[in-house]
Amino acid sequence: MDNNSVKEQSVIVRKHRKQKNPRSRLEKVILGFVFFFFFVYALTIIYPFVWAFLNSLKTNREYFDNSFSLPSQWLFKNYVEVFSYLKVPKSNPAYTTGLGAMFFNSVWYTAGTSFLGIASSTMVAYALAKYKFPGRSAIYGVAIFVMIIPIVGSMPAYYRLIHNLKLYNSPLLLVTATGGIGFNFIVMYGFFKNVAWSYAEAGFIDGASNWQVFLRIMLPQAWPAFFSLFIIACVGVWNDYMTPLLYLPDYPTVPTGLFLFKQVSTQANNEPLYFAGVLISMLPVFALFIAFQDIIMSNTVAGGLKG
Numbered sequence: 539m540d541n542n543s544v545k546e547q548s549v550i551v552r553k554h555r556k557q558k559n560p561r562s563r564l565e566k567v568i569l570g571f572v573f574f575f576f577f578v579y580a581l582t583i584i585y586p587f588v589w590a591f592l593n594s595l596k597t598n599r600e601y602f603d604n605s606f607s608l609p610s611q612w613l614f615k616n617y618v619e620v621f622s623y624l625k626v627p628k629s630n631p632a633y634t635t636g637l638g639a640m641f642f643n644s645v646w647y648t649a650g651t652s653f654l655g656i657a658s659s660t661m662v663a664y665a666l667a668k669y670k671f672p673g674r675s676a677i678y679g680v681a682i683f684v685m686i687i688p689i690v691g692s693m694p695a696y697y698r699l700i701h702n703l704k705l706y707n708s709p710l711l712l713v714t715a716t717g718g719i720g721f722n723f724i725v726m727y728g729f730f731k732n733v734a735w736s737y738a739e740a741g742f743i744d745g746a747s748n749w750q751v752f753l754r755i756m757l758p759q760a761w762p763a764f765f766s767l768f769i770i771a772c773v774g775v776w777n778d779y780m781t782p783l784l785y786l787p788d789y790p791t792v793p794t795g796l797f798l799f800k801q802v803s804t805q806a807n808n809e810p811l812y813f814a815g816v817l818i819s820m821l822p823v824f825a826l827f828i829a830f831q832d833i834i835m836s837n838t839v840a841g842g843l844k845g
Contacts, residue, residue: 594813601809620814626798629787644791652771655715662718663726681719729763769830792819
């Protein structure tokens with residue numbers, strides 16, 4: 539085939555790619571309906587945040603006069619004043635916790651609970667996926683069975699256990715996150731099942747111990763899945779207000795503090811400052827998702843060996 543024929547064929551291919559397949563009238567109607575549906579759906583999600591933001595810039599009287607109007611004065615100082623205004627009582631009403639302390643409690647509670655939960659699930663999943671020992675199938679079956687038990691049904695026994703272990707109202711409550719089972723266990727178990735054991739065998743030949751193989755060979759391959767689960771767990775734990783409310787009365791997190799503040803301040807409450815606190819509480823989770831959205835959305839796959 540000469541050069542002229544190759545050029546002619548390339549021109550034809552480019553023209554063919556540029557041509558757009560015309561849509562039928564029915565396809566256009568369906569596409570328009572789908573676009574309209576998702577547009578309305580997006581508005582229903584965005585509107586509450588816009589409404590809360592506009593009302594967070596008003597005075598309390600202006601909010602109660604008309605909560606759907608634009609602020610007459612854009613009071614961005616509300617976002618500064620909320621740190622001194624929003625306080626909730628501890629177990630001893632003589633002491634209170636401010637919004638700044640709530641953020642500190644949220645950080646250590648979220649990071650500690652998420653890391654310990656993912657780390658324990660990763661180790662249990664690795665042991666069950668890669669080592670053969672008596673009772674392995676039974677442990678896996680128990681892990682699956684526990685996931686179908688409603689969490690509300692176990693709360694009375696769990697509450698009694700926390701008191702018996704002297705973990706009530708103590709930061710050591712984080713150790714209860716090391717259960718090792720649940721959704722994270724299922725994901726990591728499936729991940730390690732697909733990782734070739736040849737990597738570990740090469741490490742054992744070089745004299746590595748079981749822990750060295752896990753920490754230096756197997757865990758680095760599972761790092762994408764580990765980190766993705768950690769980010770997802772952080773989002774869930776940050777928004778969890780019930781656990782600190784029940785077990786950490788002196789260490790309220792931001793969601794718990796906002797819930798308590800709304801309960802104890804039913805009268806003479808400054809709603810704009812409350813809205814400012816709610817929006818501020820969303821910023822860490824929003825920033826976390828924006829920074830790591832590619833990792834959260836991407837599929838994590840295990841490596842393989844070429845035979």
